[in-house]
Amino acid sequence: MDAILLQVLNGLDKGGAYALIALGLTLIFGTLGIVNFAHGALFMIGAFCAVSFNKLLTFSIKVKDESITFFDAYKEVPYLEVWWGDTGKAIIDYSVPLSILIAIPVMLLVGIIMERGLIRHFYKRTHADQILVTFGLAIVLQEIIKHFFGANPIPQSAPEIVAGSAAIGTWLGLSDNLVYPWWRLIYLGFSLSVIAAVFAFLQLTTFGMVVRAGMHDRETVGLLGINIERRFTIVFGLAAVVSGLAGVMYTPILPPDYHIGMEFLVLSFVVVVVGGMGSLGGAVSAGFLLGILQSFASMNEIKSLIPGIDQIIIYLVAVVILLVRPRGLMGRKGVME
Amino acid sequence: MTDIIKKHVDRRGVIKGGMASILATGIMPSILTSPAYAADYLNAPTGKTVTLGFNVPQSGAYADEGADELRGYQLAVEHLNGGGDGGMLNTMTPKSLKGNGILGRKVEFVTGDTQTKSDAARASAKRMIEKDGAIMITGGSSSGVAIATQSLCQEAGVIFMAGLTHSNDTTGKDKRANGFRHFFNAYMSGAALAPVLEKAYGKERKAYHLTADYTWGWTQEASIAQATEAIGWKTVKKVRTPLGAGDFSQYITPVLNSGADVLVLNHYGKDMVNSLTQAVQFGLRDKQVNGKDFVIVVPLYSRLMAQGAGKNVEGIFGSTNWHWSLKDAGSQAFVKSFGQKYGFPPSQAAHTVYCQTLLYADACERAGTHNPCGVAEALEGFKFSGMGNGDTLYRAADHQCFKDVLVVEGNDKSTSKFDLLKVVQVVPAKQVTYAPDNPMFKGGELGKCNPGKA
Structure with missing residues (x-):
């Protein structure tokens, strides 16, 4: 029972990240018709917003390191700690959640520059061209990050207060073994709220209504005198923010390196296809579904029945779903057909 | 102009031909070699x-x-x-x-x-x-x-x-x-670590292995399991994880219910950083199992990797070639x-x-x-x-070096990113030496040395 519940939580957690990236991908595909292979790189840039913000906060003064006697070595003490003592320490402690404030404008800007600067030139080109150029862009972005931050993962810590795990088992009167890291619970809550916010934005605002109308029939909306292109640019920025935030909050779970985006990108595409191209609801539910399935497939009991299932389950499910429902779970007629 | 070129080519041709005949008749080796080894090996340096x-x-x-x-x-x-x-x-x-x-x-x-x-x-x-x-x-x-x-x-x-x-x-x-x-190598890590683990954690332990699924992971898993079983530990489970899995949570949660009280991470590089960080987040190090503190072992440490895992390495034993x-x-x-x-x-x-x-x-x-x-x-x-x-x-x-091996521990009093590990013991070469026909190293032949073709 505990084991199953734990794997459900693992799945929801991972699913949250998949869903956020897939949501952005679907938004971009639905509005601009672009297959954006640079979307994983946006997740990665988000994660490095957190890393850079932390670096900024821990900008340090060099102090002679007495522990090294072979040669002159220096260790670093952050200026914030020198100036403000414990307050400075506390600010550094909360660097990951605080970097959300930086990540939102940065990601919006990155998204808009990406769309205006490069991707809009490829609207009329084939999907193969779009994939090539966005994939190339992703590699360029990765190499830039690697140049400045190196290739090794850079650990980011969650605030001290949520560093441990929550004794869920004890609360529910189940076994003591049922514990789950606080930060992962926070991540789940966070991804659910971002998803809710995006849906509310699209459903409840006039801007959202126009965007939805544009996704449905771009030409007619244009004929009504609405500058749909500009709105779509903003949607691209929004999608960048969503996957950037997913990246920021994921850093305490997985120390980010320049390659972190690629690891999520492929899976997120499968999520989008399974959910149905162009369907926002489909992307979100497929994200959670595949996350949970992947976690269950990694259980020892299941792996001993079918060895290696943990590595192929997602693709297996994708094949089955596409055979049974060629448009994906919630795919609309006429999209990419 | 053509004449000059022609002449030039001719001269070159003569030299080439001469060299070839020298080589063919085997005069060259006897002039240039040391008595034991011929000079006609691949990439033999000729200049300065x-x-x-x-x-x-x-x-x-x-x-x-x-x-x-x-x-x-x-x-x-x-x-x-x-x-x-x-x-x-x-x-x-x-x-x-x-x-x-x-x-x-x-x-x-x-x-x-x-x-x-x-x-x-x-x-x-x-x-x-x-x-x-x-x-x-x-x-x-x-x-x-x-x-x-x-x-x-x-x-x-x-x-x-x-x-x-x-x-x-x-x-x-x-x-x-x-x-x-x-x-x-992995065998030496096991041989060096086991006595230290026995002293620190006792003979009655149950170990759960998470192992990177390739040649290094397999041999390290086998080496550590053998060395720890020799001091009385039981191996509860060996689970292979795909190289570069990123998120290890689905492999770590089953450890919580396995009855094991030691987690051995046969991971290196990024995998080690991730699996260790996540194992600590899941509260494994705060747990008590079988009346003992749950412990983690990272058999192969590297300082650069320890930097990635940060504070999480504190108090964790492993081995290293040099520090x-x-x-x-x-x-x-x-x-x-x-x-x-x-x-x-x-x-x-x-x-x-x-x-x-x-x-x-x-x-x-x-x-x-x-x-x-x-x-x-x-x-x-x-x-x-x-x-x-x-x-x-x-x-x-x-063709393996036999020398002292270091057992190290994550330093809980580190003052810089350079002293994240501290040397617990310098294990003498004798303790980690094995016979060339040890079953873990069996199969394969050195063969004969190949000097290549000049």
């Missing part, structure tokens, strides 16, 4: 320089380790050519090196990028051998890569001095006559010249490749040739000291 090929990951997951290896190599070249303060050239015994290059030839080098992929590593090694004329290839930052490059060097006919490779197979079933390893805080003269000389040049202490990766380069050069001096067969013979059974690991033997039977 000799080229070494450094094949390290300059991109990909191990790029930072590769960068440190390259620093070690460059320092070694500098010292071989008589530059800097000489480093270990002042402490190595016995020593035939004179600080004037190798056999009087200035040492130059070319580099290749392995990308931590076997095919890329083979391609760059091949390029350095065929295009750049490298007489020796060294490097690797993954056992898969090292094994692949080693067999390529065997086929081509150059010496391979392995860098970071810890799999038993490198000098076990995949050993080659042209390949030599200074770095320690910069060692106080012996060789280590101190190396740390001093490395620190002065780069501003921070070297990693075990930089140390092992520095030693390998010096050992190769020294063997050339003793053999009086670069001929791989001569060098191999000079390295086989070579006993030396003053290079940071005490008295060391390059065993002839499998």
Whole structure:
């Protein structure tokens, strides 16, 4: 029972990240018709917003390191700690959640520059061209990050207060073994709220209504005198923010390196296809579904029945779903057909 | 004009033809060789320089380790050519090196990028051998890569001095006559760690293994399981995880209910950073199982990786080939010249490749040739000291170095990112030595050395 519940939580957690990236991908595909292979790189840039913000906060003064006697070595003490003592320490402690404030404008800007600067030139080109150029862009972005931050993962810590795990088992009167890291619970809550916010934005605002109308029939909306292109640019920025935030909050779970985006990108595409191209609801539910399935497939009991299932389950499910429902779970007629 | 060109070509043709006939009649070897080894081997240096090929990951997951290896190599070249303060050239015994290059030839080098992929590593090694004329290839930052490059060097006919490779197979079933390893291996990690683990955690323990699913992971899992079972521990479960899994949560949660009270992480690099960080987040280290504190063991540590895992390494035991805080003269000389040049202490990766380069050069001096067969013979059974690991033997039977191994622990009082590990015990070479026919190293033959074709 505990084991199953734990794997459900693992799945929801991972699913949250998949869903956020897939949501952005679907938004971009639905509005601009672009297959954006640079979307994983946006997740990665988000994660490095957190890393850079932390670096900024821990900008340090060099102090002679007495522990090294072979040669002159220096260790670093952050200026914030020198100036403000414990307050400075506390600010550094909360660097990951605080970097959300930086990540939102940065990601919006990155998204808009990406769309205006490069991707809009490829609207009329084939999907193969779009994939090539966005994939190339992703590699360029990765190499830039690697140049400045190196290739090794850079650990980011969650605030001290949520560093441990929550004794869920004890609360529910189940076994003591049922514990789950606080930060992962926070991540789940966070991804659910971002998803809710995006849906509310699209459903409840006039801007959202126009965007939805544009996704449905771009030409007619244009004929009504609405500058749909500009709105779509903003949607691209929004999608960048969503996957950037997913990246920021994921850093305490997985120390980010320049390659972190690629690891999520492929899976997120499968999520989008399974959910149905162009369907926002489909992307979100497929994200959670595949996350949970992947976690269950990694259980020892299941792996001993079918060895290696943990590595192929997602693709297996994708094949089955596409055979049974060629448009994906919630795919609309006429999209990419 | 045409006449001049024609003449020129003719003259060249004559020289070429002459050279060919000299070679064909076999006059050349008898003029130029040392008595024991022929000079007609692949890439035999003819000018005033000799080229070494450094094949390290300059991109990909191990790029930072590769960068440190390259620093070690460059320092070694500098010292071989008589530059800097000489480093270990002042402490190595016995020593035939004179600080004037190798056999009087200035040492130059070319580099290749392995990308931590076997095919890329083979391609760059091949390029350095065929295009750049490298007489020796060294490097690797993954056992898969090292094994692949080693067999390529065997086929081509150059010496391979392995860098970071810890799999038993490198000098076990995949050993080659042209390949030599200074770095320690998984069996040695097990043999060094087990007594320390027994002392710290007792005989009644149940271990759960998470293992990277490739040659190194498998041999380390087998080595650690065997060594810990010998002190009475039980192995509850061995779970293989895909290389580069990223999120290990789905592999870690089953540990909570397994009844195990030790988690052995047979992971390296990014996998180690991630699995360890996540295991700590899941509260494993705060748990009590079977009335004992739950503990984690990371059998192969690297300082660069420890930096990635940060505070999470505190109090966790592991083993390492070498650490910069060692106080012996060789280590101190190396740390001093490395620190002065780069501003921070070297990693075990930089140390092992520095030693390998010096050992190769020294063997050339003793053999009086670069001929791989001569060098191999000079390295086989070579006993030396003053290079940071005490008295060391390059065993002839499998081309593995036998030397002291360090058991280290994550430092809970670290003051900088350089002292994240502290040395708990220097395990003497005798304790980690095994017979060449040990079942874990069985199969495969060294074969005969291959000097390549000139």
